[in-house]
Amino acid sequence: MKIGIASDHRGVFLKEKIKNYLSDNYNIIDYGTNSIESVDYPIYAYKIGEAIKDKQIDLGILICGTGIGMSIACNKVKGVRCAKVNNNEEAFFAKSHNNANVIALSEKITNYREILDTFLTTDFSSEEKHHRRVEMIDNYDN
Numbered sequence: 001m002k003i004g005i006a007s008d009h010r011g012v013f014l015k016e017k018i019k020n021y022l023s024d025n026y027n028i029i030d031y032g033t034n035s036i037e038s039v040d041y042p043i044y045a046y047k048i049g050e051a052i053k054d055k056q057i058d059l060g061i062l063i064c065g066t067g068i069g070m071s072i073a074c075n076k077v078k079g080v081r082c083a084k085v086n087n088n089e090e091a092f093f094a095k096s097h098n099n100a101n102v103i104a105l106s107e108k109i110t111n112y113r114e115i116l117d118t119f120l121t122t123d124f125s126s127e128e129k130h131h132r133r134v135e136m137i138d139n140y141d142n
Helices: 008-024 041-053 068-074 086-098 114-123 130-137
Strands: 001-007 028-030 059-064 082-084 101-105
Touching: 001 008, 001 041, 008 028, 008 059, 008 114, 041 059, 041 068, 041 086, 059 068, 059 114, 068 082, 068 101, 082 086, 086 114, 101 114
Parallel strands: 001 028, 001 059, 059 101, 082 101
Antiparallel strands: none
16 A cells, blocks of 8 residues: 655654554655755645645555644545544544545644544445445535
8 A cells, every 4th residue: 555645844753653663564755844844734735635636655644733724635636535633533534424535633632543543444445325425525626
């Protein structure tokens, strides 16, 4: 499985921890940034979103100060379902009910291992209602 990861300047340290944690079991592709110099987070959110859209990666992980900005920006890319996740339960439901293909994390999160393990190992629900709802989201064109 190919997993893309990106952060802004505030998420660089957590991004490196996550890469080290996942690299033994997954193919990790780093989309930057690799510096604590201030950068514009939408650039990196779009990189992950475009990689999802173009099927270069299977799932994405984004990190910024809160995870909120990255999530908002990434969700602008058609075909992306990015969930801002704070805990294990949210990671589970993001994947099982919403079929999230990207998660956004705060750089302050400490339980990232549990969150990632849950997100990466949870399958999308087989319940028709969840498929119908995700299809409604995917087909919305404004």
